[in-house]
Amino acid sequence: MPARLTEFLARRRRLLALLVHAGPGPLAGLLAAHLVTALAAAATSVATGWLLTGALASSAVGEILLPLGLVAVLVLAGQCVEIAREPLDLLAARRIDGALRSAVRDRVARPSGIAHLEDLDHATDVARVSELGGWRTRTPGTGAVGQLLLLGRLTSAVLCAVVLAWFAPLLAVWLLAVTLVMRAGIRRHWVRLSRTWDEHAGARRRAEYWADTLTESPAGKEVRLFGLGPWLTERYREQARGWLTEIWRDRRGILRRQWWTFLLALAAGFAALYVPGAALAAGTVDFGGLITMVLAAWGVFAAGAMGHEAFDIEYALGALRALDRLDRHVAVRAGGDRPAPDSPVRLRFERVGFHYPGGDRPVLDGLDLDIGPAEVLAVVGRNGAGKTTMIKLLTGLHEPTGGRITLDGTDLADVDLTSWRRRVTAVFQDFVHYPLTVRENVALGAPEAGADDGPILAAVAAAGATGLVDRLPDGLDTLLTREHSGGVDLSGGQWQRIAIARALFAVANGRQVLILDEPTAHLDVRAEAEFYDRVISAVSGVTVVLISHRLSTVRRADRIVVLDNGRVSESGNHGELMDHGGEYAGLYRLQAGRFAEDTEGAA
Ligand SMILES: Nc1ncnc2c1ncn2[C@@H]1O[C@H](COP(=O)(O)OP(=O)(O)OP(=O)(O)O)[C@@H](O)[C@H]1O
Ligand SMILES: [Mg+2]
Structure with missing residues (x-):
């Protein structure tokens, strides 16, 4: 035939x-x-x-x-x-x-x-x-x-x-x-x-x-x-x-x-x-x-x-x-079968390169970065510097196109991603507003953990959202969408608090790496000022990667790195970077100076 x-x-x-x-x-x-x-x-x-x-x-x-x-x-x-x-x-x-x-x-x-x-x-x-x-x-x-x-x-x-x-x-x-x-x-x-x-x-x-x-x-x-x-x-x-x-x-x-x-x-x-x-x-x-x-x-x-x-x-x-x-x-990644370590890990980017499919230039280019167990690391850099991309790689959502990422020395490519994702949680810059109840929105951070009042309320409190939930018509069971009758919608900052509660709920359920990408972008001034004490200081024993353009949010981090041209251009704590007088110091003075000028002008 x-x-x-x-x-x-x-x-x-x-x-x-x-x-x-x-x-x-x-x-x-x-x-x-x-x-x-x-x-x-x-x-x-x-x-x-x-x-x-x-x-x-x-x-x-x-x-x-x-x-x-x-x-x-x-x-x-x-x-x-x-x-x-x-x-x-x-x-x-x-x-x-x-x-x-x-x-x-x-x-x-x-x-x-x-x-x-x-x-x-x-x-x-x-x-x-x-x-x-x-x-x-x-x-x-x-x-x-x-x-x-x-x-x-x-x-x-x-x-x-x-x-x-x-x-x-x-x-x-x-x-x-x-x-x-x-x-x-x-x-x-x-x-x-x-x-x-x-x-x-x-x-x-x-x-x-x-x-x-x-x-x-x-x-x-x-x-x-x-x-x-x-x-x-x-x-x-x-x-x-x-x-x-x-x-x-x-x-x-x-x-x-x-x-x-x-x-x-x-x-x-x-x-x-x-x-x-x-x-x-x-x-x-x-x-x-x-x-x-x-x-x-x-x-x-x-x-x-x-x-x-x-x-x-x-x-x-x-x-x-x-x-x-x-x-x-879909090239389904064969993935590794080594379980992720269940104690706080040392994360290392080793000459990591990455470009998006079809992208004409690398977003990350020889990035070397060492994140110690339980360290609070802040990452700053201009728009498009590759900060969000970096955390997509760290969470295994994309694979590096060059170099490697290691967890306590083991290549992330050899690690079973399901077990790694039980160790890491994130509030993404464009986190999802799930059209579900507050309880479900928080519980989704660790779906295996159930959604009992106690742990959910604890996460809500840690995120500074107790007052917000108390004011909702059905408390934790209020539906957060206008698409259904009886549902309500929240403001941008209120949603952000719910997203932070979701991540803190995940931390309470065994995630040891907490990634926060612009977590204070929508918060009011008071909430932003309280953020570090309320959230970062409260999660002890957890590695935190904190990305923010608001330098007041990051200044108390153990270490701050500046990402530029796909790699780390500056690294140190706030004091060291200010003394260094590089990009971070310039940006910090710019932000702080604006307020000083306004205050002087008003005086
Ligand atoms: N899905 C994608 N496909 C192709 N290119 C992308 C994609 N996402 C981001 N990029 C490009 O990668 C570069 C880095 O983006 P990324 O989101 O990592 O920056 P960022 O440092 O987080 O910026 P911002 O401070 O604005 O959040 C940008 O030039 C962007 O255009
Ligand atoms: Mg980003």
Whole structure:
């Protein structure tokens, strides 16, 4: 068998194999329904011909009772199956989609790092497998059911051709060939349309982004204040027009090329009537035979219809290709199997280099940094210096592209990341506002620890959020989202306190490295002033990595390092760095000086 045909059949088999996700009961029902549909046309042609022959030969009802009953049963069965098939098709399609979406979730969650989440192609493929479609449902499930439908149609056509061949073998072959050629032509059109859809996946997503920005709440304030409505609408139109123009051109092309399908259909239709008519005139068939021939010919012909299932199938095959690519994008890190040490560790960056995929310059470049057990290390540096990137590496979310990070001398690459992540916690600069209760928001820091009042309240108190929680309508059980009734939203600083409580809850549950990326950025002046005593001094025996632009937050750290050009440019405690008179001293004087000037000016 030619390789292309083998590949074609393998792909179709794979699509059909998805049907097992429908479950045994629905699958059995579905197969039975499609089988009945496939058999119905051929059986009806034979039974009707038989009925007519009987009716013309004798006027006694008793003589035609059997074919009459058979025709009635076939018509009834056809109707019943038609009614039952639709919900079964839908059920099977949705179950298949559910199974594939969980396969996607599994592939997205499997890697321990986050590089794949920042990869645009990966995001496009995830969306491609999971999408629901616009003008019609375009999912792998719909495609798998469509493949079954197509198989049924082709079986029906072949059976009808067999019936027809009994009377006129040449006509049967000719009609079957015409039908298959018409189907192949239709398929080519749909393949093209499906490809055009895929090629414009990026533009479609961008168009959806503009539409969502316009209609959803996060951007609502700015959209109104800046008067962005018409601008966004125009961007959406422009983006949508870009790819729709091509889709419409494809569709017009499909319609224009229908003339040859029309001619073929005309020739086939003529033959389908002429040959039986000539056979009747020549006396080789009776009226019953004529009817059987015409109905069987029609049955062959029906498989050539321009069903949408051809598009569904092509589109679903595209989704399966995207699913396969997901595995290729994601290099699941083999990871180490050495458990992370369970006592405070010495962390060391050894000539660590890192650049983001596609990035044109390294973010970290030969970074050497030693963080002692239970040390409080502050990291400062300009915007974009690589501070956040550094902690993504330390938490194993990205791997260094050069050098290594060690925990008590063991390469982080050899350490079991799950066990390391039980030792480290972080408040990220862009920490998540989970639309859950306060209790859950805090408990997520150590999901294994439960969410009893005592430890949660202790973490809330340590983060200075007791007053805030007391004022909430349901205390710890207040839902922190406006999306549900009874929920409330918090201010930026209030959210930050909840995020700090989450990290402190994690520390109370065994995390020995606490990373805080801009933890005071949203705090008021009093809370910022209290922050070091309240949070940092209170977590004894824990290594703290504290990143902040507010130098008053970091000045009491055991050691402060300045990150510049991808490496440490200054290191020492506040006093040492001030004496050194470098960048830190300059920045500190700048910040402190502003206040001094303001105070002098006011005096
Ligand atoms: N996901 C990413 N993909 C590509 N480049 C990135 C990504 N995240 C950050 N960068 C780039 O890496 C550099 C360092 O970013 P990083 O977030 O580490 O800086 P930072 O020191 O934390 O800055 P800030 O003080 O503003 O928080 C920046 O130039 C940024 O543009
Ligand atoms: Mg940052």
